[in-house]
Amino acid sequence: xxxxxxxxxxxxxxxxxxxIDSSNIDMIEEFYKKNSCTTIYNYxxxxxxxxxxxxxxxxNQFNIEFxxxxxxxxxxxxxxxxxxxxxxxxxxxxxxxxxFKEKIDSEKFYEDLKKRLK
Numbered sequence: 129x130x131x132x133x134x135x136x137x138x139x140x141x142x143x144x145x146x147x148i149d150s151s152n153i154d155m156i157e158e159f160y161k162k163n164s165c166t167t168i169y170n171y172x173x174x175x176x177x178x179x180x181x182x183x184x185x186x187x188n189q190f191n192i193e194f195x196x197x198x199x200x201x202x203x204x205x206x207x208x209x210x211x212x213x214x215x216x217x218x219x220x221x222x223x224x225x226x227x228f229k230e231k232i233d234s235e236k237f238y239e240d241l242k243k244r245l246k
Contacts, residue, residue: 152192159186159194167240171229178240183217185224200224202244210238 156175160168165177165184173188185198200219207218213234215226228234 152188155192156186156188160184167237169228169233169237171227171233174227176226176237178237178244183241185226198224205245208238208241208245210234215241 160175160177160179163179163184165179168175168177170176170188175184175186175188177184177186181202183198183200183202185200186192186194187196200217204219204221205217206220207216209216213228213231215228215234215238217224217226226234226237228237
């Protein structure tokens with residue numbers, strides 16, 4: 129009984145973090161739906177989606193700040209390379225590397241991105 133009392137703050141903290149994370153996912157899904165984004169992938173708490181005129185990358189942290197999203201406009205992309213499970217995007221302003229868990233996911237994202245760049 130004493131062990132349960134001592135561990136209860138730990139269990140409460142875990143439950144709270146899981147609740148916050150699930151509400152973040154709902155906000156991210158709503159953001160992508162509102163902006164007509166498709167081909168959305170999540171890996172290591174980093175969401176990547178192909179939207180109408182840009183790629184939107186959202187970092188799912190403890191507190192989501194949508195103002196800090198990374199937007200890569202299609203007309204600013206100079207080069208796109210698929211290297212294994214990663215996609216390298218060279219733009220006028222910077223370079224970005226998108227990570228994927230599975231090779232098939234990176235290939236699908238790459239093909240959909242190439243179609244949008246034409």
